[in-house]
Amino acid sequence: xxxxxxxxxxxxxxxxxxxxxxxxxxxxxxxxxxxxxxxxxxxxxxxxxxxxxxxxxxxxxxxxxxxxxxxxxxxxxxxxxxxxxxxxxxxxxxxxxxxxxxxxxxxxxxxxxxxxxxxxxxxxxxxxxxxxxxxxxxxxxxxxxxxxxxxxxxxxxxxxxxxxxxxxxxxxxxxxxxxxxxxxxxxxxxxxxxxxxxxxxxxxxxxxxxxxxxxxxxxxxxxxxxxxxxxxxxxxxxxxxxxxxxxxx
Amino acid sequence: xxxxxxxxxxxxxxxxxxxxxxxxxxxxxxxxxxxxxxxxxxxxxxxxxxxxxxxxxxxxxxxxxxxxxxxxxxxxxxxxxxxxxxxxxxxxxxxxxx
Numbered sequence: 587x588x589x590x591x592x593x594x595x596x597x598x599x600x601x602x603x604x605x606x607x608x609x610x611x612x613x614x615x616x617x618x619x620x621x622x623x624x625x626x627x628x629x630x631x632x633x634x635x636x637x638x639x640x641x642x643x644x645x646x647x648x649x650x651x652x653x654x655x656x657x658x659x660x661x662x663x664x665x666x667x668x669x670x671x672x673x674x675x676x677x678x679x680x681x682x683x684x685x686x687x688x689x690x691x692x693x694x695x696x697x698x699x700x701x702x703x704x705x706x707x708x709x710x711x712x713x714x715x716x717x718x719x720x721x722x723x724x725x726x727x728x729x730x731x732x733x734x735x736x737x738x739x740x741x742x743x744x745x746x747x748x749x750x751x752x753x754x755x756x757x758x759x760x761x762x763x764x765x766x767x768x769x770x771x772x773x774x775x776x777x778x779x780x781x782x783x784x785x786x787x788x789x790x791x792x793x794x795x796x797x798x799x800x801x802x803x804x805x806x807x808x809x810x811x812x813x814x815x816x817x818x819x820x821x822x823x824x825x826x827x828x829x830x831x832x833x834x835x
Numbered sequence: 836x837x838x839x840x841x842x843x844x845x846x847x848x849x850x851x852x853x854x855x856x857x858x859x860x861x862x863x864x865x866x867x868x869x870x871x872x873x874x875x876x877x878x879x880x881x882x883x884x885x886x887x888x889x890x891x892x893x894x895x896x897x898x899x900x901x902x903x904x905x906x907x908x909x910x911x912x913x914x915x916x917x918x919x920x921x922x923x924x925x926x927x928x929x930x931x932x933x
Binding site: 616617618619621622625719722723726730 | 844865866867868871872875876878879880883
C-alpha cells in the first residue's frame with residue numbers, strides 16, 4: 587500500500603494548498619487577483635481530485651475522492667507543512683505558491699518522462715503547464731513586492747523568514763514515497779533541488795532578496811504532525827460533507 | 836477592490852484573438868501595475884473559458900480616440916453612399932472571414 591500512500595501525500599499537498607488559495611476568493615486586494623486566485627486554486631484542486639481517485643482505485647477499499655478528502659482527520663493528512671501555512675498577506679501567499687510550483691514543475695516533468703504509471707503521466711502533462719504558470723504569476727508578484735515600496739519589501743522579507751524553513755521537507759522522500767520511487771512510479775524528490783534552486787535564485791535576484799542559507803528546518807507533515815492551522819482548515823472544508831454525508835449539488 | 840488600489844494602477848485595454856486567422860477583439864479592461872502584470876491579469880480574467888490563444892494589452896491612456904463632438908462630420912457623410920457596400924458580390928466560402 588506504499589504507492590497508495592505516496593500518491594496520497596501528493597494529493598494532500600495539492601488539496602491543502604488549493605483550499606488555502608481558495609480562501610482568497612472574495613477577499614483579494616483587487617478584482618484581477620480575485621479571479622486569478624480561484625483559477626490557481628482550481629488547478630490544484632483539479633489535480634488533487636484525479637490523484638485521490640487514482641489512489642482510491644489503487645487502495646481497492648472502495649474509497650473515492652470524497653472519502654479521502656472529507657473523511658480523514660488532521661493526523662491522517664500527509665501534506666508537507668509548507669502548503670498548510672496560513673495566507674497571511676500577499677507576500678506569504680505568493681512566496682508559498684512560488685516555492686511549491688518551483689518544486690512541482692520539474693517533478694511533473696520527471697513523472698511525464700519516467701513514470702511507469704499511465705494515470706500519473708496523464709496528470710503530469712496537464713499539471714506541468716499549470717505549474718509553469720503558477721511560477722510566473724507568483725514569481726512576478728514576488729519580484730514586485732520585493733523590489734517595491736518600503737512596506738512591500740519588508741513584508742516580502744518577513745514571508746521569506748517565515749516560510750523558507752518549510753522548504754527542506756519538499757525534497758525529503760518519506761518511507762512510502764521511497765518505495766514508490768524505487769518502483770518507478772514517482773521520481774525521487776531530492777532530484778528537484780537543483781531546478782528548484784535555479785528558479786528561486788532567479789526570482790530572488792530580481793526581487794532583491796537573499797536566499798537563506800542553512801538555518802532551522804521544520805518537518806513532520808508526512809508523519810501527520812501538522813501545525814494548528816490545518817485542523818481549522820479541514821474543519822471548515824469538511825463540515826458540509828460530514829453533516830450531510832453524500833450531499834450533492 | 837479599494838479606491839486606493841485602482842487609483843494607483845493604470846488602466847489597460849485587453850484584446851483577445853479567439854482563433855488563428857481571426858483578428859484580436861476588444862474584451863474589456865483591467866487595472867495592473869505594468870505590462871507584464873497586465874498580460875497575466877488578462878489571462879486570468881478574460882481567458883478562463885478558453886476564449887483565446889493570443890492576448891494584447893495596451894494602456895488605455897495610449898489609445899487616441901475620436902471626439903464624440905465630431906461624430907456628425909466624421910460618420911454621417913457615409914450614410915448615403917450605399918454604393919460603397921459590396922452587396923453585389925457573392926463571397927466564395929473558401930475566402931473565409933473578411
